[in-house]
Amino acid sequence: MAGFGSQFDRVRRLAGKVVREPHYALGRFATVRDTYSALNRLKDVIVPTTPLRIGDLYKPTHGTIDVVRCDHVLSSRRAPEQVEEMQRQSYSLGPRLDGAAVATLQEQARSLPLHVNDKPVGTYTTLSESRGKFAIVTVQDSSRLELVRVIAGDAYLYEAASLFLGYRPRQVSSWLFWSLANQLSAAQRRQASQTIDYHYDVDGFNFMYANFYLLDTTARNGAHALIAASSRHKRPSHLLGGARLDDVEALRTYGPESERTLEGPAGFGFLEDASCYHKALPPEDGDRLMLQLRYQ
Numbered sequence: 001m002a003g004f005g006s007q008f009d010r011v012r013r014l015a016g017k018v019v020r021e022p023h024y025a026l027g028r029f030a031t032v033r034d035t036y037s038a039l040n041r042l043k044d045v046i047v048p049t050t051p052l053r054i055g056d057l058y059k060p061t062h063g064t065i066d067v068v069r070c071d072h073v074l075s076s077r078r079a080p081e082q083v084e085e086m087q088r089q090s091y092s093l094g095p096r097l098d099g100a101a102v103a104t105l106q107e108q109a110r111s112l113p114l115h116v117n118d119k120p121v122g123t124y125t126t127l128s129e130s131r132g133k134f135a136i137v138t139v140q141d142s143s144r145l146e147l148v149r150v151i152a153g154d155a156y157l158y159e160a161a162s163l164f165l166g167y168r169p170r171q172v173s174s175w176l177f178w179s180l181a182n183q184l185s186a187a188q189r190r191q192a193s194q195t196i197d198y199h200y201d202v203d204g205f206n207f208m209y210a211n212f213y214l215l216d217t218t219a220r221n222g223a224h225a226l227i228a229a230s231s232r233h234k235r236p237s238h239l240l241g242g243a244r245l246d247d248v249e250a251l252r253t254y255g256p257e258s259e260r261t262l263e264g265p266a267g268f269g270f271l272e273d274a275s276c277y278h279k280a281l282p283p284e285d286g287d288r289l290m291l292q293l294r295y296q
Contacts, residue, residue, distance in 0.1 A: 027205045028239055028275070030232045036205040037166035050168045054152055056143045057175035057294060058203075065172075070154035072101035072147070079159040082271055086164060086208075089228045090276035091260070095156060097212050097267040097291075104147050105214050106266075108139065109176060109289055115140045116192075124178060132182045135192035142176035142291075152293050157210050160271055161295035164208045169295040176291050179222040181283040189282055196282050198227065199244045200234075201274040207296040212269040214289040219281055222288030224270075225261045226278035227254050245277055 026032045044050065055061035075082075075095030085092040097105075110124045114137040121130065121137055142148050151157075152172045161169045179194070189196050201207070217223050227250055235253065238245065251259065254277075261281070262270055272278065280288075 023205050024202045027202050028200065028234075028243070030275075033206045033275070034166075040165070040167035040170075040206075044167050050170060052153060052158070052169060053171040054143045054149060055171065055173055056141060057173040057292065059143075059173070061171050061173075062143070065149050065153040067153050067155055067158045069156065070150050072098050072151060073154040073156055074098055075156055079156055080163060083160055083163040086271050086273055090231045091226060091228070091262070091270055091272045093262075093270050096269045097151070097214075099267065101147060101151065102214055102267045105176065105291060106289065108145060108147075109178065109214065113140045114138060114178070127180075131180055132184070134180055134182075135184055135189045135194040137178045137180065139176040143174040145176075148174050148176065148291070151291070157293065157295070160210075161208045164271075164273070165206050165295065169208075171296060173294045173296075174291070175294075177289075179280060179283050179288040179290070181221060181285060181287050184282075186282065194282075195279055197244050197246065198225075198250045198277040198279045200230070200277055202243055203294075204296045207274060207294050209272045209274050210269065210293040210295070211272060212267065212291045213264055214266055214291060215287070216265050217268065217288055217290075218263045219261050220284050221286035222283035223261050223263050223281050224278065225259065225281055226272070226276055228258045228260050228276070230254060230258070230277045231273045231275040250277055 051064040052067055053061035054063060054065050073095050074097070077094055082092040082094060112123065114121050114123060114127070116134055116137055120140075121127070121134065124137070127134075127137070143152070152174055158169065184192070186196060211224065215221075245253070262268075274294075
């Protein structure tokens with residue numbers, strides 16, 4: 001009976017989420033995402049052009065950007081090939097950013113104002129005394145940076161997002177941020193909303209991420225980890241409960257062979273269906289600098 005009561009409580013909490021945040025409660029189900037995709041595909045037939053709006057992650061959009069091929073986004077693969085791979089295994093390696101884009105974004109991330117929970121904390125170069133207090137610091141208004149806007153409007157990324165979503169994306173959200181190496185405990189990082197536990201995203205009905213490392217990144221300085229092919233393969237209890245899964249249960253459910261740690265040099269990129277289980281490894285030997293673009 002105790003197990004039944006626990007299951008009932010999870011269902012009751014999920015029902016409450018349907019009312020307050022329908023995308024949080026319903027976007028986790030693949031059939032809902034597929035239906036949402038079909039409806040937006042119909043909109044594309046009725047309305048032949050769809051502007052691409054841009055804004056910072058978790059913030060309102062503030063304008064539109066042009067979709068054109070960007071010389072800074074480099075790929076040796078075709079977008080349909082990457083999307084097919086992402087649909088199978090939840091991620092696909094590539095494209096990457098060229099050295100000029102990486103250097104510019106590094107310089108901007110070191111010199112521009114940073115914030116934590118919308119509060120200014122100075123710049124990266126002035127963080128020396130306070131860096132031990134923060135897990136993540138974000139470049140403020142990264143979506144207004146010309147280079148970020150050019151990359152976000154890249155025709156290759158737009159094609160990949162369109163193929164994956166099943167419709168033309170309506171908006172792209174940017175997040176340019178540092179994950180800091182310091183003495184914060186795992187509990188303190190969780191309290192700072194750093195996603196160091198396996199989880200799947202429920203921030204919308206459908207989305208695709210393009211991720212780029214802007215420094216050489218390994219498991220020792222905050223690499224991204226994920227459970228391959230977990231986007232559409234979740235147990236009912238994982239769908240009806242919280243979006244998080246501890247490491248033991250994740251590996252017991254999917255097997256250790258399904259775990260991927262994505263390491264690469266500065267400029268390394270990958271596309272991701274963030275409906276899969278994924279997490280950031282806590283940086284130990286150095287900071288991680290990353291640009292994320294969410295298309296939806």
